[in-house]
Amino acid sequence: MGCDNKKNNLSSCTCTYSSCDKKGNCCACVAYHRDNDELPACFFDEKTERTYDRSFRNFVNMFNKRGK
Ligand code: SF4
Helix, strand or coil, X not given: XXXXXXXXXXXXXXXXXXXXXXXXXXXHHHHHHHHCCECCHHHCCHHHHXXXXXXXXXXXXXXXXXXX
């Protein structure tokens, strides 16, 4: 399914996995990662995003390292 907002979404997408077919289609991106107990790339800071580990655990660890 296409996304009417793809161009706009891509302008703020922080995902570095450029070959992903869901890039810019946020509905599909969220659904995919939710089904895998993960979060989309845009929830992670730049350094953590580049690990490609989108797990809840990695997200929590990122915040714990920040002291938040
Ligand atoms: S966050 Fe995941 S689904 Fe979304 S564009 Fe990046 S690799 Fe694809």
